[in-house]
Each structure stands twice: as structure tokens, then as C-alpha cells.
Amino acid sequence: MVDELPEIFKSQLSEDILFNVKTDLDTQGMLAAQWLAITHGDVTLWQEKAEPIKRIGIEEIKEARAVSNIGSGMLVVETTTNGPIVIARYTSTLSTAMSFAAKLITALAQGEQLPVATKGDIPRYCSTCHSPMKEGTKTCEFCLSKKYAALRMLGYLKPYKFKGILALGLLILSTIVELIPPFLTKIIVDDVLQPQQPGTLFVIIIAAWALTLLVMSSMQALRGYIGVAISSKLMGDIRKDVYQSLMKLSLAYFDRRQTSQFISRVNSDAESMRQFMTDGVIYIAGHLLRFLFILVIIFSMNWKLTLLALVPIPLLVFLSISIWPKVGRRLYQQWRAIFRLNMQVGDTLQGIRVIKAFGQEKSELVRYNNANEEVVHHDMRSEKMWQLFFPAFGLLTSLGAVLIWYLGGYQVLSNELQLGVLLAFVAYLGMLFGPIQWLSQMISWTSRAMTASHRIFEIMDTPADVADHPDAVKVPNIKGDVVLQQVTYGYEKHYPVLKDINLEVKAGEMIGLVGHSGAGKSTFINLLCRFYDVDEGVITIDGVPIRDIEQTELRRQIGVVLQETFLFDGTIAENIAYSKPDATPEDIMRAAKIANAHDFIVRLPDGYDTRVGERGHKLSGGEKQRVAIARAIIHDPKILILDEATASVDTETERQIQEALANLVKGRTTFAIAHRLSTLRNADRLVVLDRGKMVELGTHEELLEKEDGVYRKLVDAQMEMSKIKGVGS
Amino acid sequence: MSAEDIRMLSSEELYVYRGEGGVLQGIVDGKTYHELLIFLTFPMRYTSEYVSIRTKDGNELGIVRSLAGLDRDSAAVLKEEIELRYFLPRVTKIESIKQRSDLWFWELQTHLGSIRIIMRNLHDHIQFPGGDRILLSDLDGRRCDIVNWKQMDAHSQRLLRDIL
Numbered sequence: 001m002v003d004e005l006p007e008i009f010k011s012q013l014s015e016d017i018l019f020n021v022k023t024d025l026d027t028q029g030m031l032a033a034q035w036l037a038i039t040h041g042d043v044t045l046w047q048e049k050a051e052p053i054k055r056i057g058i059e060e061i062k063e064a065r066a067v068s069n070i071g072s073g074m075l076v077v078e079t080t081t082n083g084p085i086v087i088a089r090y091t092s093t094l095s096t097a098m099s100f101a102a103k104l105i106t107a108l109a110q111g112e113q114l115p116v117a118t119k120g121d122i123p124r125y126c127s128t129c130h131s132p133m134k135e136g137t138k139t140c141e142f143c144l145s146k147k148y149a150a151l152r153m154l155g156y157l158k159p160y161k162f163k164g165i166l167a168l169g170l171l172i173l174s175t176i177v178e179l180i181p182p183f184l185t186k187i188i189v190d191d192v193l194q195p196q197q198p199g200t201l202f203v204i205i206i207a208a209w210a211l212t213l214l215v216m217s218s219m220q221a222l223r224g225y226i227g228v229a230i231s232s233k234l235m236g237d238i239r240k241d242v243y244q245s246l247m248k249l250s251l252a253y254f255d256r257r258q259t260s261q262f263i264s265r266v267n268s269d270a271e272s273m274r275q276f277m278t279d280g281v282i283y284i285a286g287h288l289l290r291f292l293f294i295l296v297i298i299f300s301m302n303w304k305l306t307l308l309a310l311v312p313i314p315l316l317v318f319l320s321i322s323i324w325p326k327v328g329r330r331l332y333q334q335w336r337a338i339f340r341l342n343m344q345v346g347d348t349l350q351g352i353r354v355i356k357a358f359g360q361e362k363s364e365l366v367r368y369n370n371a372n373e374e375v376v377h378h379d380m381r382s383e384k385m386w387q388l389f390f391p392a393f394g395l396l397t398s399l400g401a402v403l404i405w406y407l408g409g410y411q412v413l414s415n416e417l418q419l420g421v422l423l424a425f426v427a428y429l430g431m432l433f434g435p436i437q438w439l440s441q442m443i444s445w446t447s448r449a450m451t452a453s454h455r456i457f458e459i460m461d462t463p464a465d466v467a468d469h470p471d472a473v474k475v476p477n478i479k480g481d482v483v484l485q486q487v488t489y490g491y492e493k494h495y496p497v498l499k500d501i502n503l504e505v506k507a508g509e510m511i512g513l514v515g516h517s518g519a520g521k522s523t524f525i526n527l528l529c530r531f532y533d534v535d536e537g538v539i540t541i542d543g544v545p546i547r548d549i550e551q552t553e554l555r556r557q558i559g560v561v562l563q564e565t566f567l568f569d570g571t572i573a574e575n576i577a578y579s580k581p582d583a584t585p586e587d588i589m590r591a592a593k594i595a596n597a598h599d600f601i602v603r604l605p606d607g608y609d610t611r612v613g614e615r616g617h618k619l620s621g622g623e624k625q626r627v628a629i630a631r632a633i634i635h636d637p638k639i640l641i642l643d644e645a646t647a648s649v650d651t652e653t654e655r656q657i658q659e660a661l662a663n664l665v666k667g668r669t670t671f672a673i674a675h676r677l678s679t680l681r682n683a684d685r686l687v688v689l690d691r692g693k694m695v696e697l698g699t700h701e702e703l704l705e706k707e708d709g710v711y712r713k714l715v716d717a718q719m720e721m722s723k724i725k726g727v728g729s
Numbered sequence: 730m731s732a733e734d735i736r737m738l739s740s741e742e743l744y745v746y747r748g749e750g751g752v753l754q755g756i757v758d759g760k761t762y763h764e765l766l767i768f769l770t771f772p773m774r775y776t777s778e779y780v781s782i783r784t785k786d787g788n789e790l791g792i793v794r795s796l797a798g799l800d801r802d803s804a805a806v807l808k809e810e811i812e813l814r815y816f817l818p819r820v821t822k823i824e825s826i827k828q829r830s831d832l833w834f835w836e837l838q839t840h841l842g843s844i845r846i847i848m849r850n851l852h853d854h855i856q857f858p859g860g861d862r863i864l865l866s867d868l869d870g871r872r873c874d875i876v877n878w879k880q881m882d883a884h885s886q887r888l889l890r891d892i893l
Contacts, residue, residue, distance in 0.1 A: 027751060029813040031842030070772065071871045072816030076752065083763050085750030091816055093869040329892055336852045458850060492870065691787070 064105035182427035190420030276449030480507035480669035486537035512683030559637030
């Protein structure tokens, strides 16, 4: 659904509309709709009335820009006579559309080729939920497949349908068998325990009773056994799916979230779902069956008493329905409280060094206690509700039994009813209302599972921002030519951190990225690796846009040595062979040798089998880095990305790292975020970034010659620093 | 450390006004700027103090300690510009909070008019910055401010209490 320009406005335009958009703020910043239309001749803005409130001829305009504010933005045109003019204001929902409008107006004003609106530039809304729809999707990601959480959850049972059917069959059988004993009671009381009856019938009945019990127990055991088998596997399936979804998600998803929350989420939510699907489903089915069977039996025994027994049921149903939404919300509140607590623990443990270093254990404890109290509060709130709810259910159902005893007893006394029938009736009634009390347990389980499934499906349904194109190609043997054309990107779309970058890099060339922190260097390499997709422009490798290359394939061609060297829990050998698990010991050693890591590794007591990572041997910063370099060497990428460590290492280690890096970059297109002058000199060309823009490009020497250049200043500052260091030491 | 210090602007050094085109303009230190940008340095804590005045390119010219310290015209224009730049409608009433197909729909009345915001869940989209304040953010990053939920009308409070 795209908002069309209303006819009343359209009729005022003499030319074709190039672009139109419905804004959501007026020029005073109030929430209101205005209409903006761009034609070859002018830019027009209307509000409610037919008369436009603004109209500016394109010939008066020098350029236009979309200025992003916080949560909102404004479209500003620079006019030749009146200076800057705010054309329209809008909330951030329309940022992309307005950026396009600005580009279009600028192109019109400057007589350039007009940009073509991509699907992402035009806001489209879902017709049911009105949420904006993603580029290239036909269905609304928010509405899709979420309505049927329960059905979807049960879908997990599919692989186990045969076992499930078996369990269900057993369930039906054992339910029927369970119904036999009360019937036997009736026979014993009414027919067998009579003076004129022979003892043999009595013995037979008792034996039958014992047999029923035996059959019932064995069927229950068998069913339980199948249940456990299904449930454990089910739990594994859910966990696997969630983890798979997590791995599939783009980096941007994790940037915005604390990762420690996922551990508890995956485990406890999966457990709630499992409980519902195995225990829950069996109980619901079992008790429902039993309920129906009993109803039939007692109805045929005495329909009047049966109707009486059913008196509390409407009330029970009403109670359940009215309490249902509340239960869900309380459980979600409880879940959120626990979620916050978990997040805090994760946070604290990750930052434990900082906490200790600043002596803030006490204040952390206070923070924890506050969150903890909140959990206690919510626990109590939702549990209290159950404590009220269960007895209320019990009371209502017992009232039914009292009524039966009262009226049935009367009928027995007045010989209208046999004692055995009454006894059996009461026994059946107990079984009938048993399940109804279970209904309350069911509500609890089901709501818990629903809460959990919403959270789990939320992870699974989060679309990967960086998804593989359906026609993505493989690029088995690339040369390594990299081109960036008018690349713009912002982690928040309306706040670009890289603006209009144009760069052509030949295969084998080494590019140094230079700039102050926050200039956009890391973003630059993140885009090259396609951890994020560019907002505008295109990046190509050997002429193929990286959006069209399979991600696994792309990453196979790109090697990364990051500033923060992360070694996985495992041996050094495993870490080096991370991207090539079939590497031979020779391969590993060769890579380590080139990375200048071989000697120090061999000197370790466990050599290449030394465990590193979380629980293993502590390597120094320089050692870790060389292992990481070896990891990149064995990966043998055509394109290499280096994010040089800023950590100071001693001169000898530095020399070794430099040597290792020099070995690594040979014959590869290399992008290095460089801090050291030595690296800068080695680079073929340097790209100087400043506030997201590429301000200088050239060799070290060329850039040094620019008296007032950004690079020159950076180098001077670094020289100054080393002088200070020299004096200090 | 940089030798430059934070530059505080006094009322004599700063005069701002709204240009004909609706853009914030002004004179800082005797120099005229056809476009000025403002940034709240503590947007949550101080909405009329510590305002950074910057050029169109984002270079800081100085910081206004408090709007109260400026001449009345400048203060009024700055206040207006802050409201425009920081889109943070203050919620006056909550009409409804509904959960549909796993999305939360909030119909709100704010001091800027009525707005509908959509959240995917509550735990990522609701913040409690302290006291009885609640910040709601939607899928597009728009935010709405409930300054004090305990001072809202009974209907809104009941809706909030139901979910918070």
C-alpha cells in the first residue's frame, strides 16, 4: 500500500508527478498529514485544504537535503534568493523516503540524471497492521505466520508423529480402562454383595479389578516412556532451531542487544514449550477424552443427576475465559523481570574487571537487589493469582459433588436409586471434575508456553538485515579488484557514518585507512565484509556487486585480522585451522611460521595442542595476534582486512608482527586500518576519512606534502606523541 | 588532552532567530550564520539546559548553559527549535494498548496530537529512565515520553498497570 496523492491535489499539477509522499508532521512540528509532490517544475506541499501551503519552483532551488533530527527530520532546500527553506517535517518513519526526495530535488535543480526510486525508498505499509514493510517483501513480516503460535509450536511434534500416535492410542486405551473400576464398584455393591449371590462372581470381579489396575499401570508406564523419548528430542530440536536462527541473524541484531540474555532465553523458553507439548498436550487430550467418556457413562446411568452435576461448568468456563488474558500478561511481566535480572548478571560478569578495578561491587549489588526484588514481586503476584484460582475451582467443583450426594442420597433413601449407582456416580464425578481442576493447570502451562513461544518465534522470525539474494552467485576464483561507488551507510539509517565514498582498488593493492576515531574506518571494513548492507551506492568485487555474492562464499574470499583477537575455546591448532578444519599439521605449522608464531607455540609445554580461550592458557596480546594472523594465512583469502591493534607491544614483538603482516599481505588486496607509521608507509595508497567522508587519497609521500592536509596533521600529532613518550621514558 | 576547553556562550555572545524559510539562524560572536544546528547535550535530563550550538557542518560554536540566561527572543526560538529537533511527544492520554499478531499497538494522545506506535515486544521497547518516567519507542525509532505515569488519568494508568 503506497499513499497516493489525493485527486484534489493532483488536478492542480500541470506536469507528471515524479515523486509524492504523505508526511506525518506539519511545519510547526505537530502530528498531522501533509502532502508533498515533486514535478519537473516545482515542489508543492499541501495540508487538508486544496490551496497549497508551499510551492517552490525548481529554478529557484540550488540543492535539497534531508536533515535528520532525533526521531524526526526536515527537508530543507537551499534557494538562490531566500537562503535555506524548510519544506516539510516528518517523523523518522519517513527518513528514507525524504532522503530520496532530497536527492531527486537536487538532481532536478542541478540538471543531473534523476535517481530512480528503489522499493526501499518508497514507504509501504501493511494493510492489516500498518507497520512499514521491508524492501522486496510481499507479505508483512510482522503479520506473517505469527497468529498461529500454538499450531506452529505443535508443528515440532511432526517428526514424532508415529510415536505420538502410539502414545495417543495408549492414552485412549488407558482412559477407557481407567473408567472400569467405578463400574465394577457398582456391580459389587448392587449385584455381588447380596446374600444370595455365590462367592465365585465376587472373586472374578475382584480379579478383573486387579487386572485392570495392572493393565492401566503398564500402559501408563509405556506412555510415559514414549513421552520422555519424544520430549527430550523435541527440546533438542527447538534449541537447535533457535541457535540456527541466531547464527543467521545479522551483526546489527547483536549490536543492539546484550548477548548473554540468549542463553537463558533459549533454555528456559524451550523448556516451557516442551512442557506444554509433551505433558500439556497429553494431559489436555487425556482429560478431554476422559471428560467425554464419563459424560456419556453417567448420562446413561442417570441423566437428571448428570445435569445437576454440570451446573458449575458454565461458571468454570466463564472464570477461565475471563482470567486467560490476565494470566498471559502477568506471565509476560514475570518473564520480563527475570529477563532484566539475567541481563544484569550478564552485564556484571562481563564487566567484572572494571567493577573490581573501580571498587563498585557494592553498587552492583544494590542494582542486582533492585532487579531481584522486582522478580520476587512479580513471582508473588502471578503465584498469588494461582493460589486464589485453584481453590476457587476446587470449591465450585466440590459444590457439584455435594449437590449429588444430597439429591442422590435422598433418592437412595426413598429407594428410587440403587446405592451402587450412586457410589459409581460419585466416583465418576470425582474423575469428571478432576480434569476440570486440571483445566486451571492447563491455563498455566499453556500461557507459559505461549509466552515462551512468542519470544522464541520472535528470534526465529527476525529477518536477517543482510540476507542472501535469491539469485546470489558463487565467485570461486576472484582476482581481488574492489570498487566502491557512492557508498553511504549509517547504523541508524538517517544518521550516515560513511558518506558518498568512491574508491577503486586494484587486485593486490594495499590500502591504508586513516582517520580519527569515529571517522568511519571500522564501518568501512564492516561494509566490505558485508556485515551490513550499504544504504546507498554499491560495492563490487571483480565487477560483481557483493550483494549478489553468496555470503559464505564472500567471507571465504575475505580474511580478517581484527583489533580484538578472539580465540575460541580449543587448542591453538584448532584456532589456526578455524576456517579450514581439514588442514594438515604441516599446513598449520606453515601458516604459523609465516605468522612468526611457530617458535613461541613450540616453546609452550603443550605446543600446538595448548588450550586457549576462556578456560585455557593465557596468551599475551602479541601472541594472540600472531595466532590470528596465522588463522588468516591458512584461510588464504584474496582480500584481506587488517584492523591493527593499538595496544602497545615491545619493539621486538612489534617487529615480529609487522614481519608477519608483511608476509600475509603479499599478493592480496589489503585494507588496513593503520595506526603505525610503519604500516602507513607500506601501503600503496592511503584513504583519509574524516567524519564519514573521504577527504584525501594518495601515497604517504603525496599526502605528507599537503601542508594543511588532514593526514599531515595526523602524522605530526603522532610524531609529537612519540617525542613525548621518548622524553617520558 | 586537547587544550580546547568547553566554550560556554553568554547572552551577549549569542542571538538566534528563525529565518524566513523556517531555518534556525543566528549571530554568534558577531558572526552571522544562515543555518545553525542545536544539540541537547543531556536530552533526557536537561531539556532546556546545556544546549550545544553548532554550524551546519556540525562544528561546535559553544554551549548555552540555560535558556533562562538568554534574551527572551533567543530563548523562545531555541525552545521552539528544541521541540522541533527532538521529536518526543509527551503522552497526555493512552487510548488503548492492544496486542495483535504478536505486535503491540499503542494509540496515544500527545501534546503534539494523536499518534499510533507499534512495538514488536515490550521488553526491548520500553525504558524506565528513573522515577515514574516511561519512554516508549516504536519500530521506526520514534519515541514518546510518559513523564509521570502515576499522574495520568485513571484509564491510562489502568492500561499501564495491566502490562507493566
